[in-house]
Amino acid sequence: MSDVEERSSVDETVPEPVQTGPTGGVRTPSGLRMDIRLAILIGVLIALCVVGYVTAPQTFLSESNISTMLRLAAAIGVVSVGMTFVIISGGIDLSVGSMVALASVWMTTLATQSYGPWIMVLCGLAVGLGAGLINGLLIAYGRVVPFIATLAMYASARGLAERLSERRTQVVTVQGFLEFFRGDLLGIPVLIWMLAVVYVIGWVVLNRTTFGRRTFAVGGNAEAARLAGINVKRHTAYVYALAGLCCGIAALMVVARTTSGASTNGQFYELDAIAAVVIGGTLLSGGRGTLIGTLIGVLIFTVVNSIFTQNNLETDIQNIAKGAIIVAAVLLQSSTTRTRKT
Amino acid sequence: MSEPASESSAPGEPDPNAEVLLTMSGIVKTFPGVRALDGVDLEVRAGEVHCLLGQNGAGKSTLIKVLSGAHQPDGGVIRWRDKPTTFGSPNAALNLGIATMYQELDLVDGITVAENIFLGHEHAVFGFPQRRRMRNEARALMRRLGHPEIPPGREVALLSAAGQQLVSMARALVHDARLIIMDEPTAALAADEVDNLFRIVHELTTEGVAVVYISHRLEEIRRIGHRVTVLKDGRTVAAGLDARTTSTSELVNLMSGRMVETVFPKREVSTVDETNEVLRVEGLTRGSEFADVSFTVHAGEIVGLAGLVGAGRSEVLETVFGARKADAGSVWVNGKRLRAGSVPAAVAAGVGLAPEERKSQGLLLDQSVADNVTLASLPEYSTAGFSDRGRELRDSRATLERLDLRPADPRRVVRTLSGGNQQKAVVARWLVRDCKVLLLDEPTRGVDVGARAELYRLIHELASAGVAVVLVSSEVPEVLGLSDRVLVMREGRLLTEAPASELTEAAVLDMVMEGSEVMA
Numbered sequence: 001m002s003d004v005e006e007r008s009s010v011d012e013t014v015p016e017p018v019q020t021g022p023t024g025g026v027r028t029p030s031g032l033r034m035d036i037r038l039a040i041l042i043g044v045l046i047a048l049c050v051v052g053y054v055t056a057p058q059t060f061l062s063e064s065n066i067s068t069m070l071r072l073a074a075a076i077g078v079v080s081v082g083m084t085f086v087i088i089s090g091g092i093d094l095s096v097g098s099m100v101a102l103a104s105v106w107m108t109t110l111a112t113q114s115y116g117p118w119i120m121v122l123c124g125l126a127v128g129l130g131a132g133l134i135n136g137l138l139i140a141y142g143r144v145v146p147f148i149a150t151l152a153m154y155a156s157a158r159g160l161a162e163r164l165s166e167r168r169t170q171v172v173t174v175q176g177f178l179e180f181f182r183g184d185l186l187g188i189p190v191l192i193w194m195l196a197v198v199y200v201i202g203w204v205v206l207n208r209t210t211f212g213r214r215t216f217a218v219g220g221n222a223e224a225a226r227l228a229g230i231n232v233k234r235h236t237a238y239v240y241a242l243a244g245l246c247c248g249i250a251a252l253m254v255v256a257r258t259t260s261g262a263s264t265n266g267q268f269y270e271l272d273a274i275a276a277v278v279i280g281g282t283l284l285s286g287g288r289g290t291l292i293g294t295l296i297g298v299l300i301f302t303v304v305n306s307i308f309t310q311n312n313l314e315t316d317i318q319n320i321a322k323g324a325i326i327v328a329a330v331l332l333q334s335s336t337t338r339t340r341k342t
Numbered sequence: 343m344s345e346p347a348s349e350s351s352a353p354g355e356p357d358p359n360a361e362v363l364l365t366m367s368g369i370v371k372t373f374p375g376v377r378a379l380d381g382v383d384l385e386v387r388a389g390e391v392h393c394l395l396g397q398n399g400a401g402k403s404t405l406i407k408v409l410s411g412a413h414q415p416d417g418g419v420i421r422w423r424d425k426p427t428t429f430g431s432p433n434a435a436l437n438l439g440i441a442t443m444y445q446e447l448d449l450v451d452g453i454t455v456a457e458n459i460f461l462g463h464e465h466a467v468f469g470f471p472q473r474r475r476m477r478n479e480a481r482a483l484m485r486r487l488g489h490p491e492i493p494p495g496r497e498v499a500l501l502s503a504a505g506q507q508l509v510s511m512a513r514a515l516v517h518d519a520r521l522i523i524m525d526e527p528t529a530a531l532a533a534d535e536v537d538n539l540f541r542i543v544h545e546l547t548t549e550g551v552a553v554v555y556i557s558h559r560l561e562e563i564r565r566i567g568h569r570v571t572v573l574k575d576g577r578t579v580a581a582g583l584d585a586r587t588t589s590t591s592e593l594v595n596l597m598s599g600r601m602v603e604t605v606f607p608k609r610e611v612s613t614v615d616e617t618n619e620v621l622r623v624e625g626l627t628r629g630s631e632f633a634d635v636s637f638t639v640h641a642g643e644i645v646g647l648a649g650l651v652g653a654g655r656s657e658v659l660e661t662v663f664g665a666r667k668a669d670a671g672s673v674w675v676n677g678k679r680l681r682a683g684s685v686p687a688a689v690a691a692g693v694g695l696a697p698e699e700r701k702s703q704g705l706l707l708d709q710s711v712a713d714n715v716t717l718a719s720l721p722e723y724s725t726a727g728f729s730d731r732g733r734e735l736r737d738s739r740a741t742l743e744r745l746d747l748r749p750a751d752p753r754r755v756v757r758t759l760s761g762g763n764q765q766k767a768v769v770a771r772w773l774v775r776d777c778k779v780l781l782l783d784e785p786t787r788g789v790d791v792g793a794r795a796e797l798y799r800l801i802h803e804l805a806s807a808g809v810a811v812v813l814v815s816s817e818v819p820e821v822l823g824l825s826d827r828v829l830v831m832r833e834g835r836l837l838t839e840a841p842a843s844e845l846t847e848a849a850v851l852d853m854v855m856e857g858s859e860v861m862a
Contacts, residue, residue: 209727210720217717220706227665227697227704228718228771229689287708 037281040332041296048303056310065306067189071257073302074195075100075250076272077295081202082132082246083273084294088206089239090219090286091146095135095153096247096273098161100266103127103251105161108170108261117177124255125248131157132244136237150240154270161263169262172255181256191253198249203291215239219286275322276301279329300325360387361423363521363552364409364440369418371404378404379415380576384554386521391543391553393563393585396573397597397818397851402556405573406523409554410442411435441514442523449498449506456480456494459513483512488538504535511542522546523554528562529652540566558650560590560855572596590852598818598847606798606823613642613806614826620810621693621779623662626671631657632834635671639779639810644801646825646842647814649854654834655814656698659781662812663695664688675779689718694772696765698783698814704768705756712738712752714767719775741770745800762793769800780804783814798824818847818854830854 052060059065079096086093106112107124131153138149172178185193206212214235217225226232247266254265278284279300280293301322308318364386371379379401386392396402407413408420411429420427422438429435435442449458456477465472465479480494487508492501498509507527514522524543528536543553543566557563563570567585571578572593580596618641626635632654639645647655660666662673667683674680681687688695697703706714715738716723723734738752747759747766756767765785772780782801786794801824805811815821821828822842830838830853837853 208729208731210724210729211727213713213717213720213729216709216713217706220709221702223703224705225717226685227663227695229686230717230720231686287706 037332038290038293038296041280041293041300045296045300045303048300048307052303052307052310055307060306060310065310067192069302069306070192070195071189072305073298074191075253075257075266076269076276076301077195077298078198078246078250078253079266079269080273080276080294080298081198081291082243083277084202084280084282084289084291085206085215085239086146086243087274087277087282087284088219088286088289089215089236090222091139091236091239092274092284093132093135093150093240093243094147094270095131095150095157096243096250097266097269098154098157099128099131099244099247100251100254100269101263102131102157102161102164103248104255104261104265105165105170105263106261107251108172108255109164110170113172113174117174117180120174120177121252124251125245128248128251129241129245132247133237133241135244136240139240140233140236158263165261165263167263169260171260178256178259181252182259191256194249194253198246199291199295206291211235211238216287219288221287272301275326279326297329360389360550362386363388363423365419365421366409367419367421369405369408369415369420371408371413371415378576379408381578382418382573382576383578383581384571385582386552386554388520388552389547389550390568391547391555391566391585393567393570394554394556394573395563395570395593395597397816400573400597401576402573403525404576406442406525406554406556409435409523410440436517436519439518439520440523441517441519441521442525443507443510443514443527444525449509451499452497454495454497455484455492455501455509455512458498458509459483459494459516461513463517479516480512483515484508486515487512487542504531507531507535507539511539515546519551521552521554523556525556526558527555528557528559536562558855560593591848594848594851594855598851606820612826613808615641615643615808618642620676621662621812622674623658624672624674626658626661626673627669628657628661628666629669630834631666632661632831635831635836637829637836637839639812641778641808641810642805643827644805644811644813644825646821646828647812647831648818648821648828648850649831651816653831653854655831656783658831659695659783659812659814660697662688663693663781665695689775692776692778693781694718694775694777694779695781696768696772696783696785698787700761700764700768700788705764707757708755710753711742711747711756711759711767711770714756715741715752715770715774718771722775737774738770741774742766744773745770746796760793762789762797765789765793765797766800769804773804777809779810779812781812781814784816785813786815786817786820818850822847822850 049061079100083093083096103124106127107120112120112123135146135150135153138144138152139146142149181190183190206215214225214230217228217230218232218235218239222232250269251261251265255261258265276297277289277294279297280290280295282289282293304321304325305318308315308321362385364384366382366384369379369382369384370377382401382405384392384394384405394402394405404413408415409429411432411434414428414430420429422440427438429438429440432442450461453461456473456479459480460476465475477494481490484490484492484494489505489508492505492508498506501509511522511527527539531539540562543555547553555563555567563585570580570583570585570588570593572580572583574597583593619638620641621639623638624636627633635654635658637645647658649655657666661668664680664683664685664687672679673682673688675688675691675693678691680691680693701707706717712734716734720729723730723737735752739750742750742752745766747763747770756764759767769780769782769785785801786797789797801811801813813821813824822845825842828838828840828842828845828850829836830850832854
């Protein structure tokens with residue numbers, strides 16, 4: 001975890017770098033250590049829940065509302081996992097929403113549905129992975145700036161989705177697919193299980209594997225990583241492919257929730273995902289970030305959404321509130337990292 | 343001060359009684375841990391080309407920055423046209439008539455020649471730039487500089503290095519400078535372009551403009567210089583020497599023989615294993631950077647690469663390491679040929695590089711020491727892709743203790759370490775994987791004197807343990823003091839190879855600095 005606060009306090013010892021003894025343990029990007037920023041985020045989340053409870057005491061904390069909130073959060077949450085990897089590696093992915101749309105359309109065409117639920121799932125995952133890989137190859141080997149490469153995918157993936165679906169909503173008729181993904185497992189909706197599993201796997205990959213370490217290294221200092229023998233280009237391609245795969249998983253979730261695939265799915269997911277990642281404390285410049293922060297960022301947005309719908313407030317006010325949250329998060333981020341800058 | 347200024351000896355000399363434009367006396371400038379300037383005196387007269395000589399680290403760059411207002415001196419007196427002055431900012435210096443052409447061209451690539459020339463000083467009426475006026479003035483300036491073919495509307499990025507140099511100079515001229523500082527202006531120029539530059543310098547001085555000229559090429563200094571001031575270890579050791587008549591050996595002697603009491607540990611027993619050739623480089627060539635470089639390094643041997651900045655030493659090192667791809671030639675480690683242009687191949691073969699720019703090329707500054715130490719060995723510290731944190735921490739700690747990196751805390755963030763300890767962290771990265779060949783590029787840059795001695799001892803220990811070490815340093819005494827064998831490079835070619843014991847600092851300096859016609 002990026003113990004921003006803690007690092008800044010360690011920095012105060014810089015004038016005497018030869019100071020010996022235990023140094024309060026500045027942590028590597030792994031470990032569950034809480035830092036002040038994370039505590040603040042959790043505090044904000046709890047405060048929002050309290051607001052929700054106070055304004056809608058009967059419904060807000062009800063099991064059905066919590067379940068609804070989490071199922072709504074599932075797709076954007078999974079997309080945000082991929083986005084976290086991309087941003088930690090020093091990049092950006094603007095195309096996640098369009099990739100969700102494309103995967104959701106492709107897996108729900110009549111042809112795909114005719115092969116049954118397994119092929120549908122496989123198709124959604126493969127389309128996401130493939131689109132992400134194209135992003136990655138363009139960025140890593142074509143040397144296209146991430147912003148531009150994924151902007152192109154943003155436009156063309158949604159275009160392709162519209163073409164495939166002829167802008168019609170494709171209803172899912174495969175019962176096996178719907179039964180499983182809309183069902184419960186041990187009393188908890190499958191979508192929420194999937195969200196949890198993706199976060200656990202993402203956390204392990206980011207913090208416990210060589211892949212995660214390389215992601216931090218590439219984002220922290222690509223040249224140093226290259227001179228340490230890391231294949232930076234290949235790794236960059238993998239990271240975008242991973243983001244695409246997450247979009248494929250998110251597409252399954254969206255299709256299950258809406259029982260249909262449409263080219264309008266996943267709109268503004270890129271903005272919500274980037275916002276969640278940034279609120280979670282991941283640096284846009286790369287090299288530092290946490291998945292737990294991202295998860296809390298996603299939950300904060302979800303709770304805000306729920307508060308507004310529970311109280312029948314207009315979406316325009318909702319968007320203003322989201323904007324304010326993003327600004328507050330970034331200001332918080334810069335104020336806790338400023339002491340570090342030399 | 344061995345010779346009084348005798349400007350009348352050469353034709354076209356400035357009036358010896360010309361106005362003294364600038365006097366600096368006792369200038370002191372300290373940075374944390376370093377006394378960059380420690381009593382510099384400099385006197386510049388109108389219409390002269392005043393050359394600054396000194397080894398890397400002698401304080402030339404700092405002096406220029408003080409002169410151009412980029413740094414504020416901590417002590418000493420500056421008099422400009424006989425009035426005590428301070429240059430509070432680059433703009434203050436410019437307004438007084440001091441313009442600087444930096445070695446690293448400071449142009450903005452994406453905008454035009456004219457826009458660059460007037461950058462920050464645009465002619466404007468109510469905020470609207472007077473483009474035509476600026477373009478006409480730019481055109482006149484380029485004509486004056488002998489290059490009317492460079493259109494003022496051309497984007498700077500499209501110009502050659504020489505063309506950009508001219509724009510940089512036009513920028514100095516547009517301010518009606520009385521004193522122009524030129525920091526190695528010929529470094530990027532071809533021979534005929536150098537002639538043009540010198541013609542312009544001559545015209546400027548005839549008009550009474552003074553030029554402070556910095557170059558490592560004695561040949562150039564003899565061609566256009568009038569007087570020479572020599573810096574060493576942040577002090578003026580000789581001022582106002584005649585640029586044409588002072589002998590090369592005298593200049594070299596003034597620059598060398600440093601007083602800094604760096605102690606190089608003596609190696610009682612040579613650890614060189616002549617029978618075990620670890621690294622062989624054959625005919626390595628890369629574009630305009632270097633050509634036909636061949637050398638070998640044995641186990642336990644330290645081979646030093648001496649030469650000036652820009653001679654191609656770092657480029658050779660990075661090419662051996664695969665970070666740059668060679669056009670021709672081969673690199674062999676323990677008898678196996680390395681795939682060209684592949685860092686992973688070099689790393690797998692047991693080669694390690696401590697790069698020149700420690701912070702931007704070597705370290706993940708915001709991550710822990712352990713993360714940095716194991717960065718090149720992640721597959722070795724993992725099982726089926728899962729990192730083995732415990733073993734990483736243990737091995738990192740052991741290596742830090744071996745290198746005496748203090749504090750030996752593998753969890754500490756690298757940014758908080760001193761320069762010497764950061765360097766050790768980079769070296770540790772290669773030690774944990776038992777590297778056979780260690781390439782060290784300027785290992786002591788930005789490291790204070792005490793930590794240097796430690797690094798020297800460490801390098802010797804590594805050699806004693808059988809590692810083949812290639813050392814690049816701009817400080818000749820360091821190369822001589824540490825190495826078993828020394829290769830001297832100039833302008834991309836190896837000049838000499840000799841045992842360090844047979845070389846003196848003056849001899850090496852002489853080789854790297856003497857005019858290019860000797861070998862070219």
